[in-house]
Structure formats: structure tokens, C-alpha cells
Amino acid sequence: MTESQSKFFPQCENCDFFNARGALHERCRRHQFVMPDVNWQIICRDWAIEGETVDFSALQPDTLYYYAAGSDAVKHAPLRPFADLKRMLISVRVRQDEQYGWVIYVGDRSSHHFPSPGADVNVRISRRNCKFRIANPSRDLAAEMILQQGEWRAMIHQKPAFMLYSCEHRELLYSWLCSFMDMEAYSKNSFVPNIFAFLEVVGNNTDYLLYADALIYQQYLLR
Secondary structure (H helix, E strand, O other): OOOOHHHOOOOHHHOOOOOOOOOOOOEOOOOOOEOOEOOOEEEOOOOEEOOEEOOOOOOOOOEEEEEEEEOOEEEEEEEEEHHHOOOOEEEEEEEEEOOOEEEEEOOHHHHHHOOOOOOEEEEEEOOEEEEEEEEOOEEEEEEEEEEEOOEEEEEEEEEEOOEEEEOOOOOHHHHHHHOOEOHHHHHHOOOOOEEEEEEEEEEOOOEEEEEEOOOOOHHHEOO
16 A cells, blocks of 8 residues: 555545445445445445455454454454345434433434424334334534643534434333443443434334444453
């Protein structure tokens, strides 16, 4: 690889087989899967830039991986086999809201995958269909951390927060989290409990599947 190319983290975004054009369901031209809209770098073993490749032979074929690089280490995990990436998969966060309890928080860029606030949708969690409602209330959110007089402080801004909340029980999502990770230990070591997850858009923006994203929570997973 050239010096300029090595500045890129290898990922689908800069791969020869994918050029984002703003389409809602952009596909990988080589493997023909729907490109997920997730917060992590994503890659497969066939990544290439200007015809040059990197040795990703440790990755399984026909599988899309997601990864995070930090502290000179790369953590990666399989996201989905190509054959299962026929529908949009987006990153969301599961967090606690004072008004609604535990909610699925959706970023602004992904809100177009959902109906308008007030609408009801189905979210399949642990093989069960659960009723959720769309809301978009104003919330105080920590947008950035700044250094003031030698201390890091959160700059708080109020903005609409697009979210899905359970119509069944405020703690439904918390119970789901506790089924696979030690939430008590995680909460003690977290500034704000804010768990990454994935939602798969099943169809017509009314049905979704919720999946765990365990990439950075290995130490808290129940064995």
C-alpha cells in the first residue's frame, strides 16, 4: 500500500467494491449485501484499495466483521454472514430515560428508518414480539467534553432525542441486557450506562429485530 493509502483504516467505506452515494440501501458491489449503517468500522477479508490488499486471512470468508481500534489493539467480531445482510442493520443505543425507563435511542441520521413520533412498532427481543412506541422528546445530552481549569467537563446541549420506549414495562430492555451481561458491574464502571446494540429493519418501518453488540463489553458478559 502507498503512504497515502496507509492513512486509512481499512474498512468498507474506502474499499474498491463500495462507493457510498447516499442511497438508503447501498450494496457491496462484490458480495451484494446491504451495507449496514453502524457506528463501527466494518470489513471483510476481501478488502482492497486500488487493487492492493491487506492480509485478512484470519477472518472467515463470506462474513462481514466489525471492529474498533484502541490502545494499540484491534477488537473485532463477526457482524453477519453476507447471506444474512439482505435488510438494513443500524446501530442504536440502549439507555435509561427518566420519563420512559430503558429506551432504544436512535441517532438522527437513522431516524428515517422509523415512523413518526407517536406511532407504534414491533421489536422482536429474545424471540418475542414486543410493542414499542416512537418518541422524540427534548433531552439534555452531553455533546462534548472540554478541559476547563484542568478538569474535563461535559458540555450539555438540549436537543430532540429520537427513541423507542416499551409499551409493556419500563425495565423490559434492562431485563434483556441482564440476560447476557453483568449490568450491575458495568454500571459501576460507566459514566452513563449506554449500551451499543443493533436494530434490523424487517420491513415497512414497523417491524424490527434487536441484537446485542458485545464488541467492547467482553469483561461484563455472563459466561
